[in-house]
Amino acid sequence: MERITSRSNQLLTHIRKLGTSRAYRREKGEYLCDGGKLLEEALRWSAPIAAVVCREGTALPPLPDGVRQVEVPADVLASVSPVETPQSLLFTVRMEGAETPETLPGRRYLALEGVQDPGNVGTMIRTADAFDADGVLLLEGCADLYNPKTIRSTMGAVFRRPVYACTLEDLTALAGRSGLPLWGAALREDTEDLRQADLRRGVILIGSEGRGLSAAALAACGRTVKIPMSGRCESLNAAVAAAVLLWEGYR
Numbered sequence: 456m457e458r459i460t461s462r463s464n465q466l467l468t469h470i471r472k473l474g475t476s477r478a479y480r481r482e483k484g485e486y487l488c489d490g491g492k493l494l495e496e497a498l499r500w501s502a503p504i505a506a507v508v509c510r511e512g513t514a515l516p517p518l519p520d521g522v523r524q525v526e527v528p529a530d531v532l533a534s535v536s537p538v539e540t541p542q543s544l545l546f547t548v549r550m551e552g553a554e555t556p557e558t559l560p561g562r563r564y565l566a567l568e569g570v571q572d573p574g575n576v577g578t579m580i581r582t583a584d585a586f587d588a589d590g591v592l593l594l595e596g597c598a599d600l601y602n603p604k605t606i607r608s609t610m611g612a613v614f615r616r617p618v619y620a621c622t623l624e625d626l627t628a629l630a631g632r633s634g635l636p637l638w639g640a641a642l643r644e645d646t647e648d649l650r651q652a653d654l655r656r657g658v659i660l661i662g663s664e665g666r667g668l669s670a671a672a673l674a675a676c677g678r679t680v681k682i683p684m685s686g687r688c689e690s691l692n693a694a695v696a697a698a699v700l701l702w703e704g705y706r
Contacts (some may be wrong), residue, residue, distance in 0.1 A: 457525045459508075466525065467535050470508060470545060474537035477599045484550045486601035490542040496611025502548050508532065509544035537603040550601065553590075553617040555625065559633040561589025562656045563704045566626055566637075568672050569596035569663035570693055576600070577608025578694040579661070584612035586698075586705035591618045592626055594672075596663065627675045630658050639668050639676030640696055646679040654680070654704035661700075664693045 459467060472479040473487040480486050485505060488497065497504055498516060506523035509515060510532050518524060533541050565583045570576050576598045583591050598605055600618055621629065630637045636657040660676060662668035667690075673679065682691065682699050691699070 457523070459525050459527050460531060462531055462534050466506065466508070466523075467527070467531065470506075470547065471535045473547060474535070474603050477602070480550075480599070480601050485547050486550060486606065487537060487545060487547055487603050488606050489536060489538060489545050489603065490607070491544060493607065493611060494544065494546055496614055497546070497548060500611070500614035502614045503551060505547045505549055507544060507546040508535070513543045515544070538607075552600075553619055555592075555619040555621050555629070557629075557632065559589070559629060559635060559658070562635075563588045563654070563701075564590050564592060564635070564658045565697060565701060566592040566594060566658050566660045567597050567693075567697075568594040568623065568660060568668060569666065570661065571596065571598050572664060572693075573598040573602040573604035574608045575664065575692070575694045577605040577610075577613075579697045580605075580609045580616060580618060581612045582694065582698045582701055584609075584616040586701040588616075588701055588704075590616060592658070593618060593620050594623055594626060623669075623672055623675060626658070626660075636678060637676045638700075639673055639679040640681070640700060641668050641673055641676075641679040642681050643673070643679055646681045649680055649682050649700070649703055652678075652680045652703070654700060657704075659697070659700050659704070661693055661697050 470487060473485060504522050508525045508527055510529050511526050565588050580591050606613055638657050639660045660672060
């Protein structure tokens with residue numbers, strides 16, 4: 456176990472940048488995670504952990520060979536943490552982004568367009584995992600998958616559920632080659648009531664929190680589906696809508 460006390464140490468500077476810069480994460484091919492629970496999930500699913508930095512006195516689980524282990528004072532850990540109230544450890548993971556396949560081999564997928572809130576994106580990945588969706592596709596305008604808030608909100612699902620990045624055109628072609636209908640969550644004249652829709656197979660496309668799906672995305676969807684709700688309410692939070700639709704397909 457190494458011990459570092461200087462906030463300007465090269466590793467700690469690296470960790471600080473991983474927590475704040477999307478471009479730096481992509482350049483280095485690494486991202487930042489925080490907390491013991493997330494570390495347990497990363498170990499359980501064999502994520503490629505590069506380094507673990509913990510507060511002095513923290514007991515670490517057995518780590519794979521080659522993982523750098525560093526102990527720091529509490530104030531130093533707080534200085535590099537991406538959250539105001541840090542947990543007892545941070546760790547970095549090498550990116551192993553899943554390559555978008557030629558066809559989608561599963562039955563149900565979730566696709567997101569323009570969902571900008573990292574917490575919502577992470578929550579939807581977690582929900583897709585909970586309801587046995589076969590993967591998640593992130594289209595243009597979505598929050599960075601490797602933002603620490605996104606990663607934290609997945610609660611470990613990011614380590615066990617494939618997440619792909621693609622364009623709307625790629626998604627349309629991919630769904631077509633895979634024989635999967637593209638369902639858009641929207642309100643239009645031909646929209647089907649969720650209670651009559653068969654969501655056991657297909658790609659469910661959810662739009663941004665404020666604007667919903669773009670006109671291009673709606674045009675690409677063969678069918679649209681709506682969630683029945685009180686007339687007093689105009690819409691649901693994107694993550695809540697995704698949960699309802701994914702649960703229906705799972706049910």
